[in-house]
Amino acid sequence: MAKKNPDERKKRHISTLVTQIGRKPEDQFGFINPPTYRGSTVLFPDVATLESLNQPYTYGTKGTPTVRSLEEAWSILAGAEDSVTVPSGLAAICLAVMTATQAGDHILITDSVYQPTRNFCDNILAKFGVLIEYYDPHLSDQIFHLFRQQTTAIIVESPGSQSMEIQDVPAISKAAHEKGICVILDNTWATPIFFPPHDRGADLVIEAGTKYLSGHSDLLIGLVSANKKWAKRLRTTFNAFAIGAGPDECSLALRGLRTMALRLNAQQKSALEIADWLSKQEQVESVLHPALVSHPDHNLWKRDFLGSSGVFSIILNERYRKYIAEFLDKLELFGIGFSWGGYESLVLPFDCKAYRTATRWDPPGPCLRFSIGLEDVNDLKEDLTIGLMRLS
Secondary structure, eight states: OOOOOGGGGGGSOHHHHHHHTTOOGGGTTTOSSOOOOOOSBOOOSSHHHHHHTOSSOOBGGGOOHHHHHHHHHHHHHHTOSEEEEESSHHHHHHHHHHHHOOTTOEEEEETTSOHHHHHHHHHTGGGGTOEEEEEOTTOOGGGGGGOOTTEEEEEEESSOTTTOOOOOHHHHHHHHHTTTOEEEEEOTTTHHHHOOTTTTTOSEEEEOTTTTTTOSSOOOOEEEEEOTTTHHHHHHHHHHHTOOOOHHHHHHHHHHHHHHHHHHHHHHHHHHHHHHHHTTSTTEEEEEOTTSTTSTTHHHHHHHOSOOOSEEEEEEOGGGGGGHHHHHHTOSSOEEOSOOSSSSOEEEEEOOTTTOOSSOOOOSSOEEEEEOOSSOHHHHHHHHHHHHHHHO
16 A cells, blocks of 8 residues: 655655655666566465465555555655556546445535536436535535535535636535545646645545646546545555556656656646736637636635646637637647647637536637647747637
């Protein structure tokens, strides 16, 4: 089990920390990167060891030294007691929710949640007798009004992955913990670098490492970290499913970890510049970026976050709706794709209206979500300038 003292996170600056954690050159013949251990079968030296399972590794589904290196590194970075790796961000969501729920439970889910999370809860979890209820993401400590006797978990996502609402995670966590309710946080937008999740009160924390941890759009991986209260239950549920990420994926994730802080800081800077620039364009009704003063949740973001990533949304004027496809198709530097967090810039049209149930999503025009990559910011602005001129 990848147990590390969460205080290790506070001994170094983040940019230093990500270069040091999850590797032990002294145990790797001096090589600085952990080797990639591939395998299923693990041999025992004798029957006594087999019967006691008294050795670090027993079978491939329980992890390898490569997997453990990533788990230990992530636990330190997130300030967690333990972490596990799984094959995707969605698998991490499913594992976290299954860890905290059982038949007859009632769970609360932010209405701004990642749509596949909603699909899993509505179409799979509900079949097993879990009652699902969505809530307004702007509820803070008043969320206690929605608690029932059988409420066991709250799913938060801050900001919402498309509509970008910031949630008051500390206030929600305080209210939940007073009733023994588990707080599950999807922290993929900020990562632990910009939002220390367990310090803010979350119990189980989801990360789609596919995005900023990978950074290169060549990897599917998810992580779930747990505080001391939930670590054993997380590990037990993980072992029961045997859905660990493979060693090659973990090696790529460890490689991405080393440059994660550099990439996030560069993408944060570019995204802020482009978001501010877009807010001044006549074709744009509004920009949904919590680090901008114009965002309604800016003060909450400023209180709790240490930075912002490269993802934000915009709302265009309604009169351009029928030209959106042509606008996007002719952009040269923005790919059209569902993911984000890689080195390349992406854009995606979206509409939350069809699936919101606790709140109303009714923007004054068509919506686009941008993920700003590592291209030169002036080249990106030039590409958008030409595209917006076409719209007009």
